[in-house]
Amino acid sequence: MRLLIVEDEADLASALRTGLSHAGYAVDTAATGAEALAKFGVHAYDLVVLDLNLPDGDGLLLCRRIRSVSGVRILMLTARASLADRVRGLDHGADDYLVKPFALAELLARLRALLRRDGDTGEPVLRAGGLELDPASGEVSRGGVPITLTRKEFGVLRYLMSRPGRLIPAEELLEHVWDEFANPFTETVRVTVGTLRRKVSSPGGTPPIETVIGRGYRLVDR
Incomplete structure (x- = not known):
């Protein structure tokens, strides 16, 4: 499964790439919304992990743009923790919402659950x-x-x-x-x-x- 991580914090993006790669995923990263859209237009991703605080715009708008052209699963990974933020994220097209800081084990479990929704992994085993x-x-x-x-x-x-x-x-x-x-x-x-x-x-x-x-x-x- 191929994932796109949209995260402008270089250390976190690197840690996510390492952790998710060790879990068997192919992982690309993008530090801006523009870079994410460019890569999304070229590669077929199975899931996008999206930060909301991007240097070139709000991740909510990026989520809506991706959702307008694709049914790819989107997990928002952000420090915005209020109920209103969660509701806005889901209303803009996200399939799930995880607040920072987080445990890698929970992120992996949420990714598996989202991918199962598409039938890509069939039964858990x-x-x-x-x-x-x-x-x-x-x-x-x-x-x-x-x-x-x-x-x-x-x-x-x-x-x-x-x-x-x-x-x-x-x-x-x-x-x-x-x-x-x-x-x-x-x-x-x-x-x-x-x-x-x-x-x-x-x-x-x-x-x-x-x-x-x-x-x-x-x-x-x-």
Whole structure:
């Protein structure tokens, strides 16, 4: 899942990028509303975490602009704590509202809840292709046997398992699992999927991840 963090406090933005990346998300950041709109116009984000106090305008207006063109989930993360502020935020199109200071664990729980609303993660625990993946704990297993994955492998598997049977182009995986610093001309998706396939395949069995040459990848839910 790919997130856009709109936050002008550099230290907090960096901490959020680190914490959310460790949780398996691909994270881009923007320090101003203009930068956020520019990135939003180029990339397909699954969720936006939005501060309201931005140097070039009020985040409420940015929220309304994003909402006017997209159904992307928006979580406001701000120091504005009054009931009136919360109501205004939700009325401007936010899906949730979290007041600073906050605990990372609560932020992660709210992100998971928002993403579940779109059906992107299906049930809290995904089961497909003989595999079981818990988005909350980051654990993956096959037949009760744990499988150790890198963050990118986990992100790819999570994306495929939430769309079993659907053919996913490499470009779509790159857009949703990698961040803005990924080089689109490298073989990173092919290499990651190849390593992932070996890890999740049972000995002597048919790999649950199929490659359709020239078109993409599919998780087969046998």
